[in-house]
Amino acid sequence: MPNELRMSIDRIKEIVEALKYKVFEIEGYEADDIIASIVRKSSEKFEKVYIVSSDKDLLQLIDKSVNVLVYDNQGYTIYDRNKVFERFSVFPEFIPDYFVLVGDSADNIEGVKGIGKKTASEIINKYGKLENILNHIDELPAKIGLKLHSIKEEIIKRRDQLFKLKTIDIEIDEEELSIKQPDKNKLFSIFRELEFYKFMEEFSETAPIIEIKEEEFEIFDGDIVEILNGYIYKLNGSVVLKRKIRKEDFEKNISVFESKEQFKHGAKHIVFDLTLADYLIDPEFASHKSNENTVEYILLKYFGQKPSQNEEQQIAYKLKSVYLLKEQIEEKLRTLDMLNLLKEIEIPVSKVISNMEKVGIKIDVNYLSALSLEFQENLRNIEREIYQLAGKKFNINSPKQLQEVLFKRLGLKPIKKTKTGYSTDTETLIKLSEIHPIAKKILEYREVFKLKSAYIDSILPMANPQTHRIHPIYNQRGTSTGRISASNPNIQTIPIKSELGKKIRKAFISDKSKLFIKADYSQIELRILAHLSEDEKLIYAFLNDYDIHTITSRIIFSKDEISEEERRIGKTVNFAIIYGVSPYGLSKQINTDQEIAEKFIDTYFKHYEGVKNWIEYIKNFAKENGYVKTILNRRRIIPKLAINSQNKVIRESWERICINSPVQGSASDIIKLAMIKTEKFNPILQVHDELVFEVDENKANEYANTIKEIMENVIKLKVPLKVNIEISNSL
Numbered sequence: 001m002p003n004e005l006r007m008s009i010d011r012i013k014e015i016v017e018a019l020k021y022k023v024f025e026i027e028g029y030e031a032d033d034i035i036a037s038i039v040r041k042s043s044e045k046f047e048k049v050y051i052v053s054s055d056k057d058l059l060q061l062i063d064k065s066v067n068v069l070v071y072d073n074q075g076y077t078i079y080d081r082n083k084v085f086e087r088f089s090v091f092p093e094f095i096p097d098y099f100v101l102v103g104d105s106a107d108n109i110e111g112v113k114g115i116g117k118k119t120a121s122e123i124i125n126k127y128g129k130l131e132n133i134l135n136h137i138d139e140l141p142a143k144i145g146l147k148l149h150s151i152k153e154e155i156i157k158r159r160d161q162l163f164k165l166k167t168i169d170i171e172i173d174e175e176e177l178s179i180k181q182p183d184k185n186k187l188f189s190i191f192r193e194l195e196f197y198k199f200m201e202e203f204s205e206t207a208p209i210i211e212i213k214e215e216e217f218e219i220f221d222g223d224i225v226e227i228l229n230g231y232i233y234k235l236n237g238s239v240v241l242k243r244k245i246r247k248e249d250f251e252k253n254i255s256v257f258e259s260k261e262q263f264k265h266g267a268k269h270i271v272f273d274l275t276l277a278d279y280l281i282d283p284e285f286a287s288h289k290s291n292e293n294t295v296e297y298i299l300l301k302y303f304g305q306k307p308s309q310n311e312e313q314q315i316a317y318k319l320k321s322v323y324l325l326k327e328q329i330e331e332k333l334r335t336l337d338m339l340n341l342l343k344e345i346e347i348p349v350s351k352v353i354s355n356m357e358k359v360g361i362k363i364d365v366n367y368l369s370a371l372s373l374e375f376q377e378n379l380r381n382i383e384r385e386i387y388q389l390a391g392k393k394f395n396i397n398s399p400k401q402l403q404e405v406l407f408k409r410l411g412l413k414p415i416k417k418t419k420t421g422y423s424t425d426t427e428t429l430i431k432l433s434e435i436h437p438i439a440k441k442i443l444e445y446r447e448v449f450k451l452k453s454a455y456i457d458s459i460l461p462m463a464n465p466q467t468h469r470i471h472p473i474y475n476q477r478g479t480s481t482g483r484i485s486a487s488n489p490n491i492q493t494i495p496i497k498s499e500l501g502k503k504i505r506k507a508f509i510s511d512k513s514k515l516f517i518k519a520d521y522s523q524i525e526l527r528i529l530a531h532l533s534e535d536e537k538l539i540y541a542f543l544n545d546y547d548i549h550t551i552t553s554r555i556i557f558s559k560d561e562i563s564e565e566e567r568r569i570g571k572t573v574n575f576a577i578i579y580g581v582s583p584y585g586l587s588k589q590i591n592t593d594q595e596i597a598e599k600f601i602d603t604y605f606k607h608y609e610g611v612k613n614w615i616e617y618i619k620n621f622a623k624e625n626g627y628v629k630t631i632l633n634r635r636r637i638i639p640k641l642a643i644n645s646q647n648k649v650i651r652e653s654w655e656r657i658c659i660n661s662p663v664q665g666s667a668s669d670i671i672k673l674a675m676i677k678t679e680k681f682n683p684i685l686q687v688h689d690e691l692v693f694e695v696d697e698n699k700a701n702e703y704a705n706t707i708k709e710i711m712e713n714v715i716k717l718k719v720p721l722k723v724n725i726e727i728s729n730s731l
Helices: 003-018 031-045 056-061 081-088 092-102 117-127 130-135 142-150 152-162 184-194 197-203 247-251 259-264 274-281 283-288 294-303 311-335 339-359 365-390 399-409 426-432 437-462 499-505 524-533 536-543 548-557 564-578 583-590 594-607 609-625 648-677 697-712
Strands: 049-052 068-072 077-079 211-214 225-228 231-236 239-244 253-256 269-273 361-363 473-475 485-487 514-521 627-629 635-637 683-687 690-696 723-728
Touching (some): 117 130, 197 294, 253 259, 259 269, 259 339, 274 283, 274 311, 294 311, 339 473, 339 648, 339 683, 437 499, 536 609, 564 648, 583 594, 609 627, 609 648, 648 683, 648 690, 690 697
Antiparallel strands (some): 514 723, 627 635
């Protein structure tokens, strides 16, 4: 039995018992023997018995009186005697004889050499059971007869051991077998833990309607409230009260369902946010569901309910959810030492983000429109070159047509196979570009096409017709590491280094009489790695403000004079270590042999021994404890089953996650601290390690110095934080 299945058996039993199904277990017997015994007993008591299974051995239990049927839950077929004959050309009672003759590839069991399906069914239908076939060996074709004669005793034993089902004396209580209502509390507790979201949806019920009344009431510090469209809502027992909002309401310390929206509606002092608290406790699950309606997500996860789509009812559900969950979730955060993370980082950042979304960023509509035409003309030119190289016109965006051109028409050697033919992915095209110029042109076409469709053409319609500003949406729950994600548009993925990407960034402009201050943390993840690993050489390099990429290049190439390309490789190695990249992965990134990449990694670890020791420590910590954490105690759940898996791919994937998460998560904590501390300077964008502020042009230099000082001192590490500042009127 695979180890993963062995570890899952107890959980499977828990689920089955919570579903209120009877579990039968008998030591030393297989499941199909127990099923056979139950069927034989129950077929006397019940009018009809269905076996739900795709196991072919169980088809032999279909009897002549047709009260036992098999439902194949994989093929969605109900088998009776005739259906079995239609499939195998023998009736159910001969299934063991049939399979001992033809074998069963699903169970890796060989049949009798020379006997195929047709021959097996013919001799069974003529002579019946195996014993009778063996009694008529002389009447069989000589080749088959001789083969069966040589294994005469063995084949009957083989059939009885491998294909015949045993009967066990088993007691059946009809009441135990009746269908009962599942224990939904227990079921949802297990489903939540295992993140079986689809099962949760399947067993959920519609949430009851909550009465909402309009009448006067007071708001006190600590109250759970919701603000919407000029009204304030508060739970009062089983009823929700609403009234027009008053100025003094904004001065109260309140608990809410989702703080970003409440800050947009005017809230000033929020002390608890249910969705962010849930995210801190369970970042993996919450981030996967971050694009879903938060009311639906919380109601389903914690109560097994589906909400009404009525807007006011959703407010009522929010209030009730916070009321029922706040105390236990706060206690959980306190136990995990993350309550401060919620109150001092996540909620204050939510306020900054709400303002960033409200303010937005201006785009140069005319420039972007002209750029769209330029990109379109560029695409047409590249298309013409590709058609010329291919010798025909075709749909460049069609993988099927591209395969035909590359591998049939031009006769290029395929690199790797896919389910639908041969791969035409980026990695393949990069390798093919060394052989034929068409591959390079296709890569160029794809880059221009993607930038035009994903950014230029999608951003233009988002611009407000009056202000020309767009308003990206930021999601605090969008990643498992604590990083803030963005959408509409995803401004964080606009390429920074390519010339085409830079052209698009120029379309983002400051307002009249304003300038952008771009403050970018320099090598923040490497500095965090130095802090966490306490590697003396890494710390020394940062304390002395050395170029860490040049130093690493000198180490891995064993020389002092380093070229730009060698420095680039050193930089790639530095960051590859943080992401736990394998020699194979690194070889792909720097386009070299795996042996060379492995040598680079080994040389790196010999020099930075503290980093190697920390990586081993963090992997062992995750394997034992089931989580890793950042400098500020943000946790990332690392499933013990996954990181201790015998499956190398699964295990190594989670090992990479447990190396990267403390580093990337700490970087996200630091950038969030910086957002809070610099809120008064009007941050309008957050892109990974960079903050962008829009300020009055006559204050830009003064504010830039202050912002730099604040950001470099938001937290004290064993190495200094460094911020690069740039002032301009475009991104």
